[in-house]
Amino acid sequence: MADVVLRNVVKNYGAVPVVHAINLDIAHGEFVVLVGPSGCGKSTTLRMIAGLEAISGGTVQIGERVVNDLPPRDRNISMVFQNYALYPHMSVRENLGFSLHIAKRSRADIEKAVAEAAEILSLTPLLDRKPGQLSGGQRQRVAMGRAIVRHPDVFLFDEPLSNLDAKLRTQMRVEIKRLHQKVGTTIIYVTHDQIEAMTLADRIVIMRDGHIVQIGTPLDVFERPVNAFVATFIGSPPMNLLPATVTGGALRLSDGTPIPLPPGLSAREGQAVHFGVRADNIMPEGHAMPPTAHMTHVEMPVTLTEPLGTETLLFGTLSGTEVQAKMLNPRPVRTGEVLRFGIALDKCHLFDAETGASLRV
Amino acid sequence: MYRMRLPPWLVLLMPAFVILLAVVAIPLVLSLYSSFTAFQLTRPETITKWIGTFNYQKAMGDANFWAAFGRTVLLLTVALNLEMLLGLGLALMVAKVTRGQRLLRTMMMFPMMFSPILVGFQFKFIFNDNVGLLNNALQSLGLTDVAIPWLVDGNLAFIAIVTAEVWTSTSVFAILILAGLFAIPQDPVEAARVDGCTPWQTFRYVTLPFLMPFIYIAMAIRSLDVARAYDIVQVMTAGGPARRTELLWTLIGRTGYVDARMGYANAMGYIAILLSIVFTVYFFRKLTTARTSLGMGD
Ligand SMILES: Nc1ncnc2c1ncn2[C@@H]1O[C@H](COP(=O)(O)OP(=O)(O)O)[C@@H](O)[C@H]1O
Ligand SMILES: [Mg+2]
Numbered sequence: 001m002a003d004v005v006l007r008n009v010v011k012n013y014g015a016v017p018v019v020h021a022i023n024l025d026i027a028h029g030e031f032v033v034l035v036g037p038s039g040c041g042k043s044t045t046l047r048m049i050a051g052l053e054a055i056s057g058g059t060v061q062i063g064e065r066v067v068n069d070l071p072p073r074d075r076n077i078s079m080v081f082q083n084y085a086l087y088p089h090m091s092v093r094e095n096l097g098f099s100l101h102i103a104k105r106s107r108a109d110i111e112k113a114v115a116e117a118a119e120i121l122s123l124t125p126l127l128d129r130k131p132g133q134l135s136g137g138q139r140q141r142v143a144m145g146r147a148i149v150r151h152p153d154v155f156l157f158d159e160p161l162s163n164l165d166a167k168l169r170t171q172m173r174v175e176i177k178r179l180h181q182k183v184g185t186t187i188i189y190v191t192h193d194q195i196e197a198m199t200l201a202d203r204i205v206i207m208r209d210g211h212i213v214q215i216g217t218p219l220d221v222f223e224r225p226v227n228a229f230v231a232t233f234i235g236s237p238p239m240n241l242l243p244a245t246v247t248g249g250a251l252r253l254s255d256g257t258p259i260p261l262p263p264g265l266s267a268r269e270g271q272a273v274h275f276g277v278r279a280d281n282i283m284p285e286g287h288a289m290p291p292t293a294h295m296t297h298v299e300m301p302v303t304l305t306e307p308l309g310t311e312t313l314l315f316g317t318l319s320g321t322e323v324q325a326k327m328l329n330p331r332p333v334r335t336g337e338v339l340r341f342g343i344a345l346d347k348c349h350l351f352d353a354e355t356g357a358s359l360r361v
Numbered sequence: 362m363y364r365m366r367l368p369p370w371l372v373l374l375m376p377a378f379v380i381l382l383a384v385v386a387i388p389l390v391l392s393l394y395s396s397f398t399a400f401q402l403t404r405p406e407t408i409t410k411w412i413g414t415f416n417y418q419k420a421m422g423d424a425n426f427w428a429a430f431g432r433t434v435l436l437l438t439v440a441l442n443l444e445m446l447l448g449l450g451l452a453l454m455v456a457k458v459t460r461g462q463r464l465l466r467t468m469m470m471f472p473m474m475f476s477p478i479l480v481g482f483q484f485k486f487i488f489n490d491n492v493g494l495l496n497n498a499l500q501s502l503g504l505t506d507v508a509i510p511w512l513v514d515g516n517l518a519f520i521a522i523v524t525a526e527v528w529t530s531t532s533v534f535a536i537l538i539l540a541g542l543f544a545i546p547q548d549p550v551e552a553a554r555v556d557g558c559t560p561w562q563t564f565r566y567v568t569l570p571f572l573m574p575f576i577y578i579a580m581a582i583r584s585l586d587v588a589r590a591y592d593i594v595q596v597m598t599a600g601g602p603a604r605r606t607e608l609l610w611t612l613i614g615r616t617g618y619v620d621a622r623m624g625y626a627n628a629m630g631y632i633a634i635l636l637s638i639v640f641t642v643y644f645f646r647k648l649t650t651a652r653t654s655l656g657m658g659d
Contacts, residue, residue, distance in 0.1 A: 052551050073557040085548030088656040089570045098566070099556035132656025146556070 002063030002153040002186060003028040004049060010057030011044050011210075019044055020210045021058060026203075031180050031187045035197035036207035037233070042190040045207070046156050049188060051075050063153060078147035079156040082163065084139045086131040086146075092118075093127040096145050103150075117145040120179070137168045144176070148183065157189040161196065173199060194234050198222070206230050228356040231276050231349060237313065240282070240323045241274040243353065251275055251350075253319035260296055262348040266361045273359065276349035279313065279326040284339045294345035300325075301338045314339075392627045400624035402617070407624075416628035425604060426629055429612040433636070436519070436608065437587040440526045441580055447527065448534025448579070449572075455535070456542045469536065472529045481596025484525040488512050488597070515605035518598050522606060525593050530586065534579045541575030542568075573651040581644035588637040609633045 004026040011019035019041045026032045034042045047053035049060055051072035059066050067075050078099070086095050094101075096117055100110045118124045121141040131139055140160060147155055157176075161169045177200055180187055191197055197204050198218045206213045206221060206229075214226045225231035225239075232238040244251040244259070246267045251259040259275065267273060285297070300316035300323065307313075312330040316323050316339075325341055333339070350359040396416055400408040420426050455465050472480070487494045488511035499505045511517045545568060553563045591610040594600065600611035613633065617626030 050555055052554065072551075072554045073559065077555065079552070079555045081548050081552060083546075083548050085546075085552040087549050087552070087567060089654045098553075102557045102562060102566075130654075130656055146552075150556075 003030075004154055004186060004188065005061040006045075006049075006058065007061070008058035009045070009048060009055060009060060011041070011048060011053065012056045017056075018210050019048070022207075022210075022212050024205060024212065024215070026186060026188065029184050029186055031177075031189065031200060031202045032205060033189045033191060033197040033201035033203075034205045034207055035191055035194055035233075036213075038192050040207045041210040042192075042207055043158055046079075046158050046188060046190050049154070050077055050079050050156050052079075076150075076153045077156055078150050078152040078154075079158065080143045080147050080160045082159040084131070084143040084163075086139060086142055088131050091128050091130055092123060092134070092142050092145075095131065095142055096123075096127075096149055099146065099150050113149045117149045120148070120182070121145045121175075136164055137172065140164060140168075140172060141175075144179070148179070151183075152185065155185055155187045155189075157187065159191055160189075162191070162193070169196075176200065195236065198234065204234075206233065224358070224360060225349065226358050228274055228276065228351040228358075231351065231358075235278060237279050237324045239276045239278050239349070240321070241276050241351070242319055242321050242323070244273050244275045246271045246273060255319040257298060257319050259298070259343070260294075260345060262345040262350065263294055264346070264361060265350045265359045267350055267359050272353035274351045274353055274356075276351060277323075277343055278347070279324045281344040281347040282323065282325040282341050284314070284325070284327055285342050292344050292346055296343050296345055297340055298343065299338055299340050301336055302333050303335060305333050305335070316341075393631065395624050396627035396631055398624045400622075400627075402621040402623050412624075416625045417632070419625065420629050420632055425607065425612065426632075428604070429600075429607045429609050430633070430636070432519075432607065433588060433590070433609045433633075436523065436526070436590065437584060437640070440523050440530075440587055441583055443523065443527050444531045444534050444583065445576060445580070447531045449538055449576075451531065451535040452538035452542055455539055466536070466539065469532045471532075473532050475529070477529065477592040478596055480525055480529050481593040484521060484528070484593070485512065485597045488521040512598055513602055518606045522594055522597060525597065526587065526590070529593070530583060533583055534576070537575045537579040538572055541572045544575075545571045570651070571655065574648055574655070574657070577644050577648035577651055581641055581648065584640035584644060585637055588633070588640060609636070 004024075006022055006024040008021040008023060009019060010017065010021050022045065024032075034045060036042055044053060048055050049062075051067065051070060051074075055068050059068055061067065062075055062077070087098065090098065093114055096114045097110045100113055105113075114127070115124070118127055121144060123138070123141055123145055126134060126138060126142075131142065134142065140163075143160065160176075161172050164172060173196060176189075189196075189200060201218055203215060204218055204221050205215050208229055214221055214230050216224070221230055221234050225234065228241060232241065242253055244253045246252075246261070246269055249269075250261055251273070253259065253275070261267065298318060300318045302314050302316050303322075304315035305312055306315070307330060310328070312327045312333070314325045314327055314333065316325060327333070351357065352359060395408055397411060397413060398408055399410040399412050399415075451469065455462060455469065458465055475483075486492070490496055490508045490510045490513065493511065495511065496505075496508050499509070509517065511521050549567050549571075550563060553567045558566065589610055590608055591614060594606060594608055594611055595614070598606040600607040600615065604612075609629070610633065613626045613629050616629065617623050
């Protein structure tokens with residue numbers, strides 16, 4: 001086990017920079033998830049840590065060593081690839097034992113390690129099959145098994161669940177979390193799926209266009225997004241953002257609807273902003289929203305409902321923008337019905353309309 | 362009036378049947394039949410002289426035939442292995458090139474664009490003991506002062522022939538292996554690097570197994586080629602001197618057309634074809650196994 005430190009790490013493809021001087025400190029034993037939209041440089045970052053991609057600038061340190069110039073085999077990491085990357089000509093047993101075989105470990109050692117990994121991942125009955133004879137979920141487990149047999153310093157996962165169906169994905173997510181609790185090895189995990197990030201991570205690193213936008217615990221980034229991008233990227237459904245202007249110490253939405261300034265925010269008079277509110281904090285009146293001193297009310301016609309069982313999502317239009325609200329203990333709502341919604345202002349956000357930066361103080 | 366009513370599929374297939382019959386079936390049957398006769402080209406009436414399996418028995422007991430047979434197998438083994446190694450090396454190098462790779466690939470095909478007859482003449486000149494390029498070069502460099510009898514000594518002539526074969530056909534391996542290299546998924550290769558492999562180990566345990574099907578395809582193609590080798594050898598040595606470089610088909614060609622003993626030549630030809638079949642079957646078996654082990658089979 002080891003900590004991983006990235007200092008001003010840069011990656012250029014030719015003249016095109018795809019990772020811009022990022023800094024990241026990952027503690028020994030931590031589960032860190034890199035998340036961001038497709039193409040933002042997550043895989044590239046991970047592959048630089050793995051040694052599969054040359055580092056254009058800065059340093060990557062694993063444990064005590066700067067590993068910039070070490071080939072992957074000298075970094076003591078293991079990696080799980082998006083497409084599993086199993087060796088198709090080797091049986092599951094050989095796939096699992098391959099790294100140990102290369103490391104010239106004794107046959108008995110290898111057998112023991114393979115049996116152990118197979119046991120953890122319930123692969124024992126499949127040991128003599130070839131990857132071609134396995135289902136997607138089983139291949140995924142073999143890929144994980146291959147990573148764990150070596151007891152590396154760091155596990156690297158690159159979107160390991162994105163090829164699985166929804167049910168299996170949820171199941172494997174739990175497996176991965178359990179695996180981390182069991183082995184306690186540092187894990188760096190890449191995904192574009194914010195739910196995976198939220199559920200797995202000790203800390204989330206949100207990336208965009210080759211920059212790190214925010215680093216924090218799942219609750220941190222959910223409750224205190226540093227900008228509008230993080231606010232809409234993390235959380236489902238995404239946070240509603242309504243264009244507004246600060247006038248006379250209050251907010252005025254673009255159609256003139258007045259809303260009091262949320263507490264704890266600093267906004268200049270006349271500033272153009274986006275008012276951010278999550279569906280959980282805008283509910284029809286009488287729907288069990290936790291009581292708070294900072295409530296305001298708006299009226300909004302419902303255009304669409306999406307029943308999810310325990311709750312129902314209500315789509316409405318407020319000041320010309322589509323807004324998603326939540327209704328607990330659901331009751332039937334007609335389309336076009338105008339409801340009065342309560343907004344918990346102390347849970348709301350303001351972002352500068354131009355820079356997107358959060359105005360929380 | 363009665364009209365013959367053939368099913369449409371038969372009517373549609375008829376042209377193909379007729380052509381196949383004319384260009385394949387009839388010559389095949391005729392040559393097979395003549396191998397059981399004392400047919401001589403110079404005396405056409407002998408084609409009716411049935412002598413049973415006499416020609417085959419004669420071939421079985423013919424030391425010259427078996428020497429040519431053995432030499433053909435040896436040439437096949439040596440040439441194919443050399444071509445495979447050189448082709449693999451060439452393909453690996455070309456795959457690394459990023460600029461001008463297209464040009465290199467085209468250049469790699471050049472040897473295949475020449476007529477084998479011309480290649481034969483070219484190497485006949487290169488290896489000529491008096492005026493040949495090779496001896497001249499060796500002598501100018503002071504490496505030797507004798508005229509090495511490249512095409513006269515049996516072993517040296519064999520080397521010369523192998524050289525010509527390898528020169529023409531290494532690109533068959535190189536091109537097919539290069540295609541294989543482009544088709545290799547990068548994921549397992551990267552997984553191997555992370556799993557601790559040195560570049561050599563990555564090649565040995567991951568790249569090579571992926572290339573094996575391509576190598577076997579090249580082997581199958583080339584084994585057919587070499588098993589019927591004729592042109593280059595005919596031009597360079599004509600199987601001589603004194604049968605020292607005789608291959609199956611130079612022997613068969615001479616027996617049929619020079620000695621005019623077509624019945625006997627056909628009999629030897631049928632035995633020789635068995636060799637091709639055996640090698641083809643062998644390499645296709647290997648190909649199937651390699652593909653199955655990669656999960657590409659069925
Ligand atoms: N080999 C390459 N050459 C040029 N550009 C690349 C290469 N690999 C990735 N990129 C670019 O780098 C950016 C980051 O890619 P990547 O790290 O794979 O993103 P993701 O966050 O989806 O994993 C993308 O814009 C991609 O187009
Ligand atoms: Mg990626």
